[in-house]
Amino acid sequence: MEQQPILSVKDLKQHFRINRKFTVKAVDGISFDIMPGETYGLVGESGSGKSTTGRSIIRLYKPTSGSIVFNGTEIGGKMSQKAIKELRTNMQMIFQDPMACLNPRKKVLDIIAEGLDIHKAYSSVEERNEKVYQMLELVGLSREHASRYPHQFSGGQRQRIGIARALIMNPDLIIADEAISALDVSIQAQVVNLMKKIQKETNIAYLFIAHDLSMVKYISDRIGVLHLGHLVETGTAEEIFTNPLHPYTKSLLSAIPHPNPKVEKTRTSLTYNYEESGLDYNAGTQHKITDTHYVLATEEEFKSFIEHQHDAI
């Protein structure tokens, strides 16, 4: 059975005009789909446009051009009231810095219930509070925590509050923008396990934006590699990690430190520089390798990628 993607992005462009002569092309024509219950990982270095993509999709920015179809509704251009409501309730975001994204003057109860308040999604105060308590328990906090303020929590707990806030509207898609980068290793694992558990229970889809590749590989079903606003390579996590084609993907993979001294001591990372590589992202088209694995290249570039396919990373 053919499944409808929950989110389908086509040729999304997000340009920022700095002045008359200069426009930053943060995202320059990217397309991808996310299926329900799937985790799509978006990786790339800082400045490659990962966060901008996430923010354009949830309409924190107004996209320059391109279409974003969410649950069958077009949300890329001017939105109707109905589309806005659809978007604001069914797509949620988890932010990077759990210290900065919670209002310090509000109690946790009110922070989490804010979405409910705005959309008037309850009939009585008891119902509202009960929903919040349930969410708190789902993310591994207890109901006593509801009457506290954000500063009384540790980093990991705050990120849980951020997740609870995103989940309370029962969204279909959550955009996690570097949701675990600011946390300690042992806490990261707790939060990632929690996100996976919730996904199993509610069949939610994630757009997971991060630069920590080992974590992305672990959590994602499919991965898109973003560089300079172009999606240079997409594929399943397995394909990207075992058979990377694009030199940029290769250099990213080579840079991951392995927690294994014997390997790590002797390894040096590859360098990749767009200007010197002679590649032209604007001229490239998506070339198919397998059903799920695509790479951005021109005809000639594609040939040379295939030739160098099995070069050691």
Add this chain to the structure above:
Amino acid sequence: MEERERILKVRNLNISFKTDSGKVNAIRGVNLDLYKGETIAIVGESGSGKSVTTKAIMGILANNGTIDSGSIEYVWYDEYTGERQERDIVQLSEREMQKDIRGRKIAMVFQDPMTSLNPTMTIGKQIMEPMIYHYHRTKEEAYAKAVELLQLVGITDAEKRMKNYPHQLSGGMRQRIVIAIALSCDPYVLICDEPTTALDVTIQAKILELIQDIQKKKELSVIYITHDLGVVAKVADFVNVMYAGKIIETGTIDEIFYDPRHPYTWGLLSSMPDLDTDDDELYTIPGTPPNLAHEVKGDAFAPRNQYALNIDLREEPPMFDVPGSNSHKVASWLMHEKAPKVEMPESLKKRIEKMKKEGVK
């Protein structure tokens, strides 16, 4: 084997902070040794006291922090007479510390290159400043040396870059500048406090390789503070695992990665996803680190430790030597001869087996 020269010796260091909620014992009896040309790493969660330890070594503790007891002995050779000097930094006055040690002998690279540079000064000036201040170099000498340093840290067009301001550079470039400043006074010891946490993976690898490279050229000793075990694996010769203000396991890199003995180290190693992990769930260390404002009775890790013994709740474990090694030490009652035999988790064992094989190929 060559005689290793010890240049830094920390013994039984205790540091506490006065806060509104009482006295916090952030460091509880830390011992540390650093030898010439070698690299040690201090690993631990946030709040475990890694940064505080190194701040004490630099003598830049926050105002509410005091060194209650212990010594930080530092050995160096006088740059003019070549005489061997040995000093306990704890006993030095602030003035002597600033004049002789800080910056000149021990330099530090901070976590965030965005905040550790002065946005109103050109980077050239910032690199020249410590040389003029500490060594009374003339401007011309300092300028020449600064250009040299910029080239050393891999910045092209060094002369042009001297006139740039920090905001004109990218994050990786800024971190290179910070390293250049740290190196400007030819220190013997370089302390890197999470030097790459604020940077991307690709740039992280470059910066680490740069520091390693410079270390070889200048025979520096480096202390890394990090929570990223991948970074540790890449750079360190010796590893110290810290938990709740104590070093709970110390040893050479191979000993810590291939033969860990402390349950906390097991937890740390298991909770890292490597690229081949496909288990459904990542291992997590349950619970959160203890609050050091309360007095810790027994082993601080005991409440989170599934292997905890009864004695863990009553008495603090001493450092046990691991049989057959003179560098590997573990603070856990499990190492006591009368303790029950506890093996590391099965999954971690498999992983270590695999890691060993990977290294051979």
